[in-house]
């Protein structure tokens with residue numbers, strides 16, 4: 479049965495519903511039974527929607543898609559070791575967030591929603607705005623005042639209404655949260671349908687590796703939606719006996735904003751709001767991630783860990799990646815900096831996957847400032 483389960487009070491809510499948080503204020507998770515008819519899947523178009531039996535949309539006529547493709551899994555050599563990098567910067571809006579936006583806005587269309595609100599450091603807002611434009615749903619996007627022009631211009635160009643909020647990233651989130659009293663909140667971290675869209679990241683990797691799981695997956699973590707989506711995707715594949723083990727999940731945070739890394743290494747495991755310093759990896763600068771406890775649990779369960787990277791390491795990884803012909807944004811380079819650190823202690827035969835999360839063209843101003 480498909481239903482929403484509250485993380486805080488344990489109450490279940492039957493679907494369909496436009497609830498995006500519990501009546502008690504708690505976070506909702508979606509309980510949903512997926513299946514993987516492998517032979518059918520392999521005959522379908524190379525796109526995330528080929529796994530439609532694992533995506534919680536009741537009627538496929540509500541699907542909102544920009545024709546996004548199954549992104550390449552490219553083998554690259556780092557520090558003498560071959561690893562695989564998923565090319566999610568190639569999505570229609572230039573980031574992996576399209577995986578979540580496509581499913582979340584399909585659900586909004588299915589629910590008959592006419593208007594959504596979302597807050598973002600840029601990329602989630604662009605993705606939600608683009609899919610809303612395609613679905614003819616109006617969209618208000620809240621971003622911090624200092625968001626780069628490449629991202630604000632992109633959001634506006636899809637016809638979304640842009641609200642620039644002074645103050646911190648948290649002030650922006652609060653402004654959207656208030657607006658969500660009246661409109662559907664298409665939040666990538668509150669709304670469970672977004673996370674169910676990100677499962678396709680795990681599905682594609684396993685299919686591209688011949689329906690087998692890698693040993694290790696290294697991901698940047700801000701709100702942790704990518705990591706949680708990956709964890710859920712691998713879990714569903716394991717339950718369906720498509721794969722036989724779950725990869726170790728490694729979360730990468732900027733040293734200047736690393737609340738989860740700190741909590742992970744503390745015996746209490748308690749997450750404190752991080753007194754953050756500015757970081758070039760703006761997309762992961764989240765001082766108190768909403769689903770923090772779930773992220774810590776997911777990493778712990780897979781015997782994974784957290785790695786922090788300095789500003790210098792992020793800039794070096796960004797430059798090194800550009801010099802190979804891949805134009806990614808600084809936030810995306812944080813994962814590559816973490817990957818380089820992890821490789822030094824990896825096992826010889828270990829199959830490692832990481833990701834390019836966002837396209838460089840979104841952040842030209844930032845990139846030119848790094849030299």
Ligand SMILES: *Cc1c(COP(=O)(O)O)cnc(C)c1O
Nearest residue numbers: 601699700701702703704835836
């Ligand atoms: C959103 C984003 C991240 C972080 O993803 P979370 O789900 O918030 O952890 C990393 N890189 C880029 C380019 C992003 O847009």
Ligand SMILES: [Zn+2]
Nearest residue numbers: 484487500502
């Ligand atoms: Zn509740």
